Amino acid sequence: MIQIVRLVAQRIALGLFTLLIVTLLIFLAVELLPGDFVDAILRQGRTQESVEVLRRQIGLDQPAYVRYFSWLTNAAQGDLGYSFSNERPVSDLIGNRLYNTFFLAGYAAAMAVPVALTFGILAALYRNSVFDRVVNITALSAISSPEFLAAYILIFVFSIQLGWLPSLAHIAIDTSLWESLKLLFLPAVTLTLVTVAHMMRMTRAAIINLMTSPYIEMALLKGVGPKRLILRHALPNALSPIVNVVAMNLAYLVVGVVVVEVVFVYPGLGQLLVDSVSKRDMPVVQAGCLVFAVTYIGLNLVADILSIITNPRLLNPS
């Protein structure tokens, strides 16, 4: 048990350290830019004095490391500064969009995870069958396609030709859940297509790797039937790799959402981020990157931890 706690603590520490480095990178990114926030909002008609006053007011006269720590502590409390382009607090801009992005990612995950696991496990069990080949070729094509291809094909067929579903995901705060699910169906399916392929291939590989292990052969030679072989002999050992695959792909999904949001003009964080990059609106980019990085690192950390605590060797140390 102590071994597990130590391993988990190690991973968490490593994750936090990585996060710290990432925040440093994000902070330094702004430092490297010529001009600062005050320059940006006080373009014209201000005297040198008023600029200096404002600068002192928001602490820009402090050395960089002081500002880094205050930025970090503020960010941790939800204060992410002000946008260059419309001077609104970044947290206001992000708040609702963050919810939208997570909603879409969650929607896609709810479809992708069960499908991917089922197909991955079935493909592994019926390895080299026609079913396996079809699934593999499909997955290969899906992985090879850019997200926007799937998106535009879906739009072309289902909203333009058939007119069943909307091609734009315009949702507002007061859109009902049912309506949201319908509006977001195409974007969610697009995301599902791409992640399912990855997740399925990884699940299949993990299961095949497991099924070639000597203890599975031993179970076969003990006359264990297929159902018991899977449930009792393979599954307890497969848990750790599968959980890992799922968490890794969820991380991928959250980030992959960016392109899909742009295609469907969905008011999510990804689209805001892309817009802000073209406008070089640093505080928003900073905040967006921070949120995505935290999610990504967090999910990968969860993957690591889950795979540690589902490992039978570590659970029962000698």
Place this chain on the structure above:
Amino acid sequence: MHGTVSEFGNRAQGNGTSRAAILEMSGLRLEACSVDVWTPIVHGINLTVHKGEVLGLIGESGAGKSTIGLAALGYARDGCRISGGSILFDGTDLNGCTDKKLRNLRGKRIAYVAQSAAAAFNPAHRIIDQCIEVPVHMAGRRRSQAIKDIKRIFGLLQLPDPESIGDRYPHQLSGGQLQRAMVAMAMAGHPDLIVFDEPTTALDVTTQIEVMASIRHAVEHAGTAAIYVSHDLAVVAQMAHRVMVLRHGAVVEEGEVGAILHDPRREYTKALVSARQTSHAHRPVDTDDEVIISVEDVRASYGKSPVLNGINFEIPRQRTVAVVGESGSGKSTVARVITGLLPPDRGVVRYGKGILPSFYGKRTKDELRQIQMVYQMPDTALNPKHSVRDVIGRPLEFYLGLDKVQREKRIRELLSLIELDPDEFIDRTATELSGGQKQRICIARALAAEPSVIICDEVTSALDQLVGEEIIRLLNDLQSRLGLSYLFISHDLATVRAVADYVLVMRSGDIVDFGSTDAIFNPPYHEYTELLLSSVPEMRQDWLYKLLQDRDNKKATDLRKRIAAT
């Protein structure tokens, strides 16, 4: 181990051929697949196992013995298939039988014991749950009954603490215990036939004895028929009634153990039986020999765990010093310290009179040249992308600065010296050589540097017995022709006896016994050396029986002495 010894005695007489057959393979053919092409690996084997009889399958690597063993369960591994013939088990043909029927037989009536128990036990479940899976889930017996039964079998196999050992997980048991637990798992369903696939090969000799004794005791007790697969005739001789000698997927010879050992018909069998009897003509030990390498008070460790606790010895010119010991004794570390791969914590290694820098990177080219290595695995000791010319040519160029023409000439000389035809082999790459040929090339590479010492680290362990003997003969021959010194590291006492002038016996980082080969291999023995020596299986049918009896008697006398003393 008491009380059952007499049963072993009966078995040694050999019997059972008149009884009914439990397994009959006829015309069995197996094929293996590599890159879409199926090639036959077993060519029409006929094999019969009678009720209560143990059949030994013996052969070198590639003989097909394990594949045949698995075929007895109607099973072929991925990339293998049963391509013809019949496998009649108690009247049912397992070739072409439905999966359901096969499942019904496996575990309950035919069981399997794998070579590596560490890999074959599922890491996610307790030993006992895995052991009672067959009786409870396949045969439908009551759980409590099955648990009681398996604990009895644990006891039968002389596992420590049979009541609670099953509650542990596989990685919490030692190698020897795990191997016995797997035998218990196989016996749990009370099968009519058990296939043992090299069950003791991965173990040290002293552990091997214990496992062999337990297996024989338990099999004897249950009256189960068995197929015992091994590459070691001496081991099979202890376990089986009848032996089938296989080579390249065909039967060479078959017969009662006694007949095979004492009256082999075929040349190949004769060679197997007479193996290990080659001996090196020991030159008289002379204390005035010039010392080439001396190891002085060397302590070494990996990280914090100590491996060598201060050892001293010398390698004289044109002599072979052997280091023997079981796994974990530190014998390979000795080589790593001498070559400079592992700088010692304390102590020095001298070459002649001078002290060698402890790290190889600090040694001069000439110091490096004087000590060459030959490794256990010729597969990984040769770069698969290099030709024989590259392999042998590099040290000639690097150390001796020979030009292309001189190199070519010298490479051919060296190839002739190691008894390989230069024209045939000079352009081959490692992948086009057999195991024995690879090892010869490794020796030639070492010779190319014109060293004074060659360190041979388990050079015959990965080779088949007969091939290994040839390598030993070559090494002895080269030594007398070129005046080389060898440091010969091995776990195999028979091999050591055939090459060494001096022997060091190591145990957990200490030298526990040292002397000339004659002194070490003749009484009076050091206690540990005697244990090692007596644990090496001999080509006698009653060897294990006698050994166990001796050890029992010794224990009894010791006990009596102790009682008398108090």
Place this chain on the structure above:
Amino acid sequence: MLPIMQSSLKLLKTAPPTAFLGLTILTVVLFAGVFAPWIAPYGETDVVGAPGLSIGGDFLFGTDQIGRDVFTRILYGARNTVGIALLVTAMAFFIGVVFGLISAVSSRWVDQVLSRLVDILMAIPPLILALLILTIAGTSVLNMVLVIAVLDSTRVFRLTRAVGMNVAVLEFVELARLRGEGTWWIVRHEILPNITAPLAAEFGLRFCFVFLFISALSFLGLGIQPPTADWGSMVRETSTLISFGIATPLVPAICIALLTVGVNLIVDWFLYQSGMRKE
């Protein structure tokens, strides 16, 4: 005939249909890319017809939102996008292989520093890091090439280090060290020849990833900039046409997918041929 040509012909004969498909796609794209100025009916940025003409009319793939010939731009796109992707992959490979090998044969200490650095780089989602850096440095092709090359070199580093270490621990390498050989000689003669096959396969896979990544950035308007013809930005530029029922944006998108599938199929076949994959 040269022996190498003979053996490659022999290899081709044994190629499964999927590999043939892959090879055909790759050949066509490379041909189109190299000879674009000679094959293309119009100039790269010429406006030649009415905007938004559909597929199969006077123009093979129709015209884009300002009336340029889509077929012409696809040919030029092959040149630009594939060319840049190859350049990025080559750079990523150079960086990744060099550092990966250094890590594999150097002391534990050097290896630890390099590996932890790469761990951190890999812990950041690549698209996000790319966006961040492009914001600072500005969106230009050069910046994009450098950013993706560095980001992608981390994956090449990991693979090279892993396969390099697998070889570096083998006895023939230990023996070369003990012989007194220098590190460079060992890398060149003992390690590299044994890891070329997995590296070659990885080159194909990395190319696919880089190619998709560049296309995604261009699609977002942050990669290759107009008026340069590029498949990713072509999708973005023509995307409004789709709401009029014109499938033009699908053409460049399908080209991207086809090329990636093609390269993947070739890699699969190669892995199978060299025994690294069993099925």
